Amino acid sequence: MNLQLLAQINSFLAALVLLTSFAMLSQRKINSLVTLFAWQGLFLSINTAVVGFVAAKHHLYISSLLTLSLKVILLPYILHVLVVRLKIRKEMETIVNIPTTMLIGIALVIFSYHLTAPVREMSTLITRSTLAVALATVMIGLLMMITRKHAVTQIIGFLAMENGLFFAATSATYGMPLVVELGVALDVLIAAFIFGIFFFQISTTFDSLSVEQMESLREDN
């Protein structure tokens, strides 16, 4: 396969990752959010493998497999089990209405392109243009955490940010050293267990997973 085509596949996958980010931003149902998160992980995993092939970096295949098993299979499965066990069906209220969040999201994408411009100029990698998308994914994940007042959506936003960071590492430098990638994956895994425990603690203490009830620790009380 020629390099041109692979570069295009890379850009296409980056577009899909960004698309899933926006889809997550507009989605109110938690079940669909989990599915979207799994899709994002899948695109990311394929992209990592493609980049690994282009750059002939074998450790990227390992990261690709790691992403596949962790972010496409394990984490969505854990989230799904939690959603079923905790009987979450209700649609989520958002603080800011969805069209507005989408507009903010677009602004964040433009901002990311602006911010990563010096990196793009310096880089010689074929993946350099996707770094902006990666930063945008991080920012949109952050936006999701801010605008949603539900514990599960906040966690999905958090994990989407993690996806963005992983993507950034792949596109800026063909992946971080393996020891770092493994360590980050381990941290995500531990975090997954912790938020699992948290969901149970929150739902038994507050009777629901809405974060809005957690308002007692403020300065003005």
Next chain:
Amino acid sequence: MILLVFIITPFVAALILAFIGDRRFAPEINIFSSILTFTAGIVLALEVYRHGPVIAGGKFFFVDAFSVYLSVLTAFVSSTTAVFSRRYMQREREHGRVGKVRMRFYHAMFQMFIFAMLLCLLTNNIGVLWIAMELATLSTVLLVSLYRTPNAIEAAWKYFILCGVGIAQALFGTVLLYFAAEKVIGEGGEALLWTNLIEVSGRLEPTILSLAFVFLVVGYGTKVGLVPLHNWLPDAHSEGPTPISAVLSGLLLNIALYALVRCKVLVDGSTHTHYAGNIMMGFGIVSILVASFSILRQKDIKRMFSYSSIEHMGIATFAFGLGGPIATYGALLHMLMHSLTKSSIFFTVGHACQMHRTQEIEKIKGLFKGDAFVGWSLMLGTMAIAGMPPFGIFTSEFLILTAVIKNAPLLTPFILIGLAAAFAGLLRKVQYMVSGDTPSYFNPIQAAHTPVLLHMVLVLVLAFYMPDFLNKWFQTTVELLK
């Protein structure tokens, strides 16, 4: 070899305590392994003192003057905290606030937390530093929610989410750093090693490093508790068990600041400007002002001292940002003094809270009459943390102020106002708590004297006499951060 013992001991202890942490002798194991870690730390420190920086494990570990003093401090404070926590947690168990499983969890995670902090300090790899920092957060999140009260869970959730977001920014910064380093050093793990980075820092691309530093300062700054990224800190430090508050305030903040300063050195080396320093000074001064005025309005004693931690971290961050030999020396000393003083204050606060069964300032009264030792150590500790002579914090704040007056005179009033507000707030509230008659709900308990005394004596002695090895390490670090 000794380095391996140093770092592995807490990890092994965590594994052991995960299974037997609820036994009668578990606190003793906790103490024993902490002291073993501390002893190994001293041996390592002697080696660094005699032969200079140690590189071990195929360049994976790197210990220089900066990290060795913080790691010995970490090991020391965690040992005294383990001693304090023995009786404290026993009483919490008698009061029915924690059960068997949670005791196991508590002990295991305490050791895991020490392991994570030591890994932060001893690793040579900036990426591993990030991982260990995240591990330190994760290991303490569920300790904050140990009591399972609504407030504790809220605090832990905030801690988890905000620090998670913050630290994610730091990872992006690390990716950018790697991107810049890779161009100079070449691909692979070598490009993230501190020892390699510092050698080539002059050749790293300044625009990328400036961008990276913004992300790093937001990321690690969240963990340092810099205003406006501090929201999680008073909650997390006040709702968890007191031994955890002591190590969070006394140690974890230092480690985060350590990470930030390491990154600053690289950015400075690349940009040759005062850019990174200015950012840190800005965050520092805002933290000092906001935190010291927040102290005035606190109703919860642990929250009040958490704000005081933000203030002191602000001072240290500001001083590192200001740069120059005197300010940097002062900042290093300040980190040490704050760590010792604040953890000893949390020990006494823990006693006071258990005696009154509350954390509300208004309900804590008559400590002088109730338990003279606790009353006096709270009073003296507060005087020390407020910066009164003859305690060590006075020395470090004096050094920092001298440098401010010399290099940035226009900022002096802001710092002085901050210090004065904190001083007034802390002393007024504490005076009220120690004086007067003991209330009816007061129940005397057996206080742990040794940890408090040890810390206070050290703070007092170090104000007058600076041991040669500490002085040498500080000088070397000042040289490094120049």
